[in-house]
Amino acid sequence: MFSILEDMFFSAIAAIGFASISNTPFSAIRYCALLAAVGHSLRYVLMGCFDVHIIVAATVAATAIGVLAIPLGPKAKCPPETFSYPALLPMIPGMYAYRAVQGLVMCLSSSSEEAFKHYFYLMNYNGLTCIIVVAGMVVGVTLPIFVFKRISFSATRGGAED
Amino acid sequence: MTTMTKNVDCCSQSDTHDQLKEKCRFLANYAAELLGCGATCIRIEKNVRRMAQTFGVNVEMTLLPSHVIVVVWDADYTHSYNCQAKPVGEAINFQRNIELSKLSWRVVEERLSCSRAVELYGKVLSLPRLNKWLVLLLTSLANASFCRLFGGDFYAVGVVFCATLLGFLVKQIMLEDKIDLRITTVASAFVASVVGASGHLFGISDTPELALGTSVLFLIPGIPYINAGSDLFAGHYLCSFSRFMQAVLLTICLSLGLCGGMFLMQMKFF
Amino acid sequence: MHLVITWIFVIGIVIIGILFRFIAKFNSGTNHYNFIGFSGGEDAFETDDDDNDDEER
Numbered sequence: 001m002f003s004i005l006e007d008m009f010f011s012a013i014a015a016i017g018f019a020s021i022s023n024t025p026f027s028a029i030r031y032c033a034l035l036a037a038v039g040h041s042l043r044y045v046l047m048g049c050f051d052v053h054i055i056v057a058a059t060v061a062a063t064a065i066g067v068l069a070i071p072l073g074p075k076a077k078c079p080p081e082t083f084s085y086p087a088l089l090p091m092i093p094g095m096y097a098y099r100a101v102q103g104l105v106m107c108l109s110s111s112s113e114e115a116f117k118h119y120f121y122l123m124n125y126n127g128l129t130c131i132i133v134v135a136g137m138v139v140g141v142t143l144p145i146f147v148f149k150r151i152s153f154s155a156t157r158g159g160a161e162d
Numbered sequence: 163m164t165t166m167t168k169n170v171d172c173c174s175q176s177d178t179h180d181q182l183k184e185k186c187r188f189l190a191n192y193a194a195e196l197l198g199c200g201a202t203c204i205r206i207e208k209n210v211r212r213m214a215q216t217f218g219v220n221v222e223m224t225l226l227p228s229h230v231i232v233v234v235w236d237a238d239y240t241h242s243y244n245c246q247a248k249p250v251g252e253a254i255n256f257q258r259n260i261e262l263s264k265l266s267w268r269v270v271e272e273r274l275s276c277s278r279a280v281e282l283y284g285k286v287l288s289l290p291r292l293n294k295w296l297v298l299l300l301t302s303l304a305n306a307s308f309c310r311l312f313g314g315d316f317y318a319v320g321v322v323f324c325a326t327l328l329g330f331l332v333k334q335i336m337l338e339d340k341i342d343l344r345i346t347t348v349a350s351a352f353v354a355s356v357v358g359a360s361g362h363l364f365g366i367s368d369t370p371e372l373a374l375g376t377s378v379l380f381l382i383p384g385i386p387y388i389n390a391g392s393d394l395f396a397g398h399y400l401c402s403f404s405r406f407m408q409a410v411l412l413t414i415c416l417s418l419g420l421c422g423g424m425f426l427m428q429m430k431f432f
Numbered sequence: 433m434h435l436v437i438t439w440i441f442v443i444g445i446v447i448i449g450i451l452f453r454f455i456a457k458f459n460s461g462t463n464h465y466n467f468i469g470f471s472g473g474e475d476a477f478e479t480d481d482d483d484n485d486d487e488e489r
Binding site: 086 | 170198202208252254255256257258259260263264267268271274292296297298301302303305307308310311312375376379380382384385387388389390391392395396413416417421
Binding site for chain 2: 453
């Protein structure tokens with residue numbers, strides 16, 4: 001339980017920081033933090049407790065973020081993607097990308113066929129996992145915006161101040 | 163009589179031309195600004211069409227990766243004006259995205275004239291970004307949290323905090339000096355990875371490889387990847403591909419900087 | 433040991449470079465920093481070049 005709370009806390013902080021790079025206003029940043037906490041902890045629970053593969057877990061978590069962002073959009077008077085996109089950033093699988101690059105460098109500098117095959121396998125496995133996880137996350141977060149078009153594109157209605 | 167009618171016709175044609183020109187220029191610059199601040203193509207289209215409908219004109223838009231071409235026709239398709247605009251800035255700016263979207267709804271709900279819309283548009287453009295020191299601190303905290311999420315111990319988190327602080331500061335300074343973003347990314351990744359390698363070098367952490375690995379993650383262009391996905395769904399394949407390639411290029415630059423730092427510090431890959 | 437020296441050298445150059453830049457900016461009297469990544473301060477509305485516009489059809 002404590003580890004889930006810790007996961008939520010740190011992913012919220014990560015989302016706040018990455019959202020500030022994209023100049024998200026403070027009124028939207030708290031929703032970023034909330035969505036990131038929910039999404040990342042959901043992925044953590046799915047992978048840890050239910051042994052779900054990272055690809056499926058990340059897609060489900062991203063879909064949850066995407067769906068939750070839709071009703072929050074009109075509430076915050078912001079387009080849903082302004083807080084769902086930064087909320088996704090803590091879930092990007094950096095380690096798989098590094099191992100893929102490591103595999104690429106090692107297989108190019110290997111001398112025997114066996115070593116090459118081994119590193120080539122590592123590069124492909126990690127590279128493909130990384131690419132498909134990111135693709136799954138992008139699909140998961142973007143699909144709700146297109147499904148709930150009317151709400152997504154009228155979120156900023158009535159929110160302008162002089 | 164005939165001469166007077168001719169004069170009246172000329173005046174009204176010139177008025178129509180001026181009005182169309184004003185609306186076209188505004189819509190083109192609005193669309194270009196939204197494109198530059200990282201909005202998805204479908205949002206740009208919907209916002210522009212919404213405002214064009216309120217202004218009583220018909221609009222056709224072509225969204226290209228670095229340009230926007232807008233053609234505005236009057237209500238009965240007898241006169242048109244077209245305009246091309248190029249985004250000025252390329253940094254993602256969600257606040258501007260939000261305010262411009264709000265502006266488009268305001269135009270519809272309050273039935274604003276084009277000149278009033280231009281005035282409000284100017285006000286949105288003059289809104290300042292978040293304080294750069296606050297962004298520096300928040301980003302460093304974010305990347306440090308990232309390290310913790312990957313399972314790093316608290317010493318590794320501290321190393322990553324310092325690495326991000328210095329790396330992001332280098333990035334901010336280089337971007338202020340208008341140095342190309344790709345070179346900036348390489349340099350920033352190099353600095354961050356050299357600091358990140360201090361976990362290995364000074365033996366201050368139990369998970370030094372995580373510190374090294376996460377020290378450059380603040381440079382990953384996550385939003386362009388997601389925007390590329392959204393543009394793909396909406397059928398804007400050119401913009402999608404362009405954004406995707408830009409993000410891939412930045413990722414490659416990041417990797418180059420990381421490899422450079424690891425090579426200099428003679429770190430073996432983990 | 434030489435790796436530690438290399439590390440100190442690289443970080444030292446970066447920090448000294450940053451300090452020099454701040455001092456230079458402070459001395460030149462400009463305390464205004466351009467915003468991150470935002471190239472240029474010209475009003476986007478004015479970038480339109482009328483010469484590029486097609487004539488009215």
